Amino acid sequence: DADVTQTPRNRITKTGKRIMLECSQTKGHDRMYWYRQDPGLGLRLIYYSFDVKDINKGEISDGYSVSRQAQAKFSLSLESAIPNQTALYFCATSVTNTGELFFGEGSRLTVL
Amino acid sequence: AQKVTQAQTEISVVEKEDVTLDCVYETRDTTYYLFWYKQPPSGELVFLIRRNSFDEQNEISGRYSWNFQKSTSSFNFTITASQVVDSAVYFCALSEASTGGTSYGKLTFGQGTILTVHP
Numbered sequence: 001d002a003d004v005t006q007t008p009r010n011r012i013t014k015t016g017k018r019i020m021l022e023c024s025q026t027k028g029h030d031r032m033y034w035y036r037q038d039p040g041l042g043l044r045l046i047y048y049s050f051d052v053k054d055i056n057k058g059e060i061s062d063g064y065s066v067s068r069q070a071q072a073k074f075s076l077s078l079e080s081a082i083p084n085q086t087a088l089y090f091c092a093t094s095v096t097n098t099g100e101l102f103f104g105e106g107s108r109l110t111v112l
Numbered sequence: 113a114q115k116v117t118q119a120q121t122e123i124s125v126v127e128k129e130d131v132t133l134d135c136v137y138e139t140r141d142t143t144y145y146l147f148w149y150k151q152p153p154s155g156e157l158v159f160l161i162r163r164n165s166f167d168e169q170n171e172i173s174g175r176y177s178w179n180f181q182k183s184t185s186s187f188n189f190t191i192t193a194s195q196v197v198d199s200a201v202y203f204c205a206l207s208e209a210s211t212g213g214t215s216y217g218k219l220t221f222g223q224g225t226i227l228t229v230h231p
Contacts (some may be wrong), residue, residue: 105156
């Protein structure tokens with residue numbers, strides 16, 4: 001089983017709908033992240049959390065919110081999805097000292 | 113602000129050719145980490161290497177080698193004798209760190225280079 005698990009893996013939705021992407025990890029890491037991947041833009045940081053009580057905005061947080069329900073769970077929500085949020089979303093965890101990221105398998109979201 | 117630039121959008125080579133992927137970074141910090149990740153067609157992100165800013169020694173791992181030059185703010189990646197299985201998107205990334213070496217944890221990624229190796 002994957003150490004970092006994302007659900008759903010694929011989702012097609014309509015403009016205006018609320019969407020939640022969930023992430024759970026068994027690595028025991030405190031730090032968790034949500035990144036978005038778009039062709040030609042690389043990966044961009046949406047939100048990150050260094051522990052359950054710590055939530056921080058990343059580079060592109062507008063239109064997104066997150067919840068850190070437990071050390072092992074970090075969810076990303078789109079309150080009212082729009083087409084330009086169509087992308088591949090990655091959850092990741094990291095080791096505190098060196099910052100190496102361990103990624104989930106990705107969630108492909110299509111907003112029509 | 114930190115920035116990572118991978119100027120090569122796409123590279124196409126024939127199997128057994130050597131190929132170098134360029135990465136140039138910008139940061140105001142003196143302590144930082146540099147990374148390379150591989151994203152094969154299946155989509156997952158695979159960690160390849162991490163380099164501390166204080167360690168400029170080049171590294172070789174099998175057919176892979178990395179050349180870190182602080183003077184030019186570059187961290188280039190070379191694949192020797194490329195193979196079809198090397199076809200992937202490769203990302204360079206930067207993470208700033210404290211003077212004690214603890215990463216701040218937020219990686220800034222380059223745009224990625226699509227490498228296609230033809231048989």
